[in-house]
Amino acid sequence: MxxxxxxxxxxxxxxSAEIPDDVNEALVRSLESEKKGTIAESAMRIIERNIELAKRKSQPxxxxxxxxxxxxxxxxxxxxxxxxxxxxxxxxxxxxxxxxxxxxxxxxxxxxxxxxxxxxxxxxxxxxxxxxxxxxxxxxxxGGCENVGAQYSLPHEKLHANRDLDGCRRVILDAVLQAQGRGCGPGVLGVCIGGDRATGFEFSKQQFLRMLGDRNPDPTLDALEQDILKTANELGIGPMGFGGRTTLLGVKICAANRVPASYFVSVSYMCWAFxxxxxxxxxxxxxxxxxx
Amino acid sequence: MPPLESLVGFIEFRFPAFLAMHPLVAPFTAAKIRALNVGDEVFLTGTVFTGRDAVHKYLHEGGKLPPDINLRDGILYHCGPVTLKDEHGHWKVTAAGPTTSSREEPYQAQIIGDFGVRAVIGKGGMGERTLAACKEYGCVYLHAIGGAAQVLAECVKRVRSVHFMEEFGAPEAIWELEVEAFPAVVTMDSHGNSLHRDVLAHSQAELARRL
The missing domain is CATH 3.30.360 (Dihydrodipicolinate Reductase; domain 2)
Incomplete structure (x- = not known):
């Protein structure tokens, strides 16, 4: 061979068998932050046990x-x-x-x-x-988390989202709301503002290559990342959508150029099994x- | 009161049986299922049948089950396991977490009614039609922990049979699995309650305040 x-x-x-350290640390913090005795905490405990078991048995x-x-x-x-x-x-x-x-x-x-x-x-x-x-x-x-990904074309009338940062914030948070627990939260968002329908999703997925704890070198995108993370975790969707304190573990956003006629915001969701x-x-x- | 505390408080108030542990052992009678409430954590012991997209579509279109599969008072698991044959030719389940259930929403209510299914295991919850069928026929939705394929595979003690392997492929086949103390949470009960509906409404209101 x-x-x-x-x-x-x-x-x-x-x-397939091991969660990277940066993600594992975020999951441990999330377990500690859930209220004791809730199904959210119970879900995080099962997740923790699963990570340990998969690594030990070298299985998916x-x-x-x-x-x-x-x-x-x-x-x-x-x-x-x-x-x-x-x-x-x-x-x-x-x-x-x-x-x-x-x-x-x-x-x-x-x-x-x-x-x-x-x-x-x-x-x-x-x-x-x-x-x-x-x-x-x-x-x-x-596939579960891939299915809850979403691509928005701005302006988005129903969500009152214009072609500006507030509009981006609105649609990204809408994606979190629509996903609820279906993407196997707590998850991570990879987002691309701009690009075309194909490159938008491609760049949004590339955000998953970043370390979870890194900070965006662009101060505008960094502020948006921190804001989305904080706000999403105030919605109470929680692990698996059971209700709870951790809805997202991280948010990573990039911007790509666009043609004047298009303004896409592409949101990819990565499950906790990152x-x-x-x-x-x-x-x-x-x-x-x-x-x- | 901060919003998140209010949600936790809200769930505890709404569902006082929250986090009560319930062994749920075969046979799965209507009485046992009707006794379950949203928020109950169950540990399931008995036989479950996997079935996902291809099986639901097939049954919805009038497809017949093989004679040795009986879903009456049975449990349907939305799952496409990873399976390997051991050296003796026996199937072994090496990963077996739930798949997203909402894809089966167009079919589930009919299948619960037609086949007498007592519980559906999956993840992410299902919609109003399934909830109504749970109430009408005495069925519950059990939420397993998505992605927890190893913890859940450990609960599978034996593969009893596999059907539709040729037609649908391994993940989409019907696997008859004997499980022991399989953990899941009742998130939709037979009394018309749905945790998913409540968390959605709550999070929608919280988001509206932050836009």
Whole structure:
């Protein structure tokens, strides 16, 4: 088995079975903040036990192992075609080993061939850079939280949302309200203001690669992130929508340019089972270090 | 009173049985189900049948169940488990949390009525039509913890059978599972109460004050 194949299977295994430290810390804080003796607290306790169990048994945290999305940062002369071939092999093998559910369905025939391979599964985004390092990040995004994502076109008359920051705030908070507990909260929002219908969602998902505790370098977006987080947690939706103090663990917002006619706000929701890991590869494609 | 405390207080007032622990053991009779109230935490022991999007659509369109599956007084679980065959050829469930139930809202009320289902397990809650069916036929909605696939898989003691594997694929198949002390919360009861409806109304009002 090639070193790259082995590294990628290990990346998939760990992504599926282990919550990254930054997210785990936020979940522990959330458990501590829930009122004792409530079903919200009980839900957080089960979540905590689940995280521990999945790690110990090296099995999926959640049975919906989600869309398999790779983000690869590589040198300019990197062989992307070979990488993609080996990635597909790694996904197939990880599925056979039970790190991934047989999760990819032909949209027309409804057939699931059990390999997790097909157009768009997995998805691999390549970004070249001038450094010699190769980094591979992986996000496994479950369907429950993907379904509560939303894209708003401003102005939005019903929500009184104009093409300004207050309008963005209104629609983002509407997305939180509409999601209730269905996205498996407490969750994390990734938001893109601007872009087109495709890039808006693409950039909103890339926000999940940020560390949960980081701060947005743009003071305007940073203020909006903090405001949405605080306000969402005052709504009382709580873990699983049971009512409670933690509705969101974090909010990450970016802005992309738009054409004058369009003003989209794209909101992606990540469940508490926030599966994201990354590796830096050495020259022999072995895992040099973990990124989260 | 700060808003969040008021919500917690509101739920405790509205649902005094809040966080009471209830073992719920087969057979699942109408009397046992009618005795449950929103906010009760149950630990379920008995047989459950998984069924999600493909199964609901199939039954809604008049599809027949295999003769050895009887949903009368049964429990339907919105779940697509991760399953592996062990070295002896026996199925083993390695991850088995709930999937989002609202997708089955167009079908659920009819299926509860037609098949005599006593409880639906899922996540995220369901709508008014399902709530009305719960009241009419004596059924409850049990909310399992979404994403808690390992804790819930540990409660699955045996896979008794699997049906529709070929047609629908493993996640969408009907898996007959023996569970023990499976934790869930009653969020919709047979008396017309829904925690989801109440939390939505409350959070809507709280948001309106902050816009």
């Amino acid at each position: 090639s070193a790259l194949l082995e590294s990628l299977i290990e990346l998939i295994r760990r992504s 945290i959640c049975q919906d192992t989600g869309s398999v999305i790779f983000y690869v940062t590589c040198p300019v002369d990197y062989d992307q075609l070979t990488f993609e071939e080996i990635t597909r092999e790694a996904v197939k093998e990880a599925t056979r080993k039970g790190f991934l559910r047989q999760n990819s369905v032909d949209s027309i025939t409804g057939k699931n061939d059990g390999t997790n391979l097909g157009l768009g599964s997995p998805t691999v985004h390549f970004h070249q850079h001038r450094s010699g390092e190769t980094e591979v990040r992986l996000v496994l995004k479950g 599966r994201r890991q990354g590796i830096q590869l050495d020259a022999a494609s072995r895992i040099a270090r973990w990124l989260y």
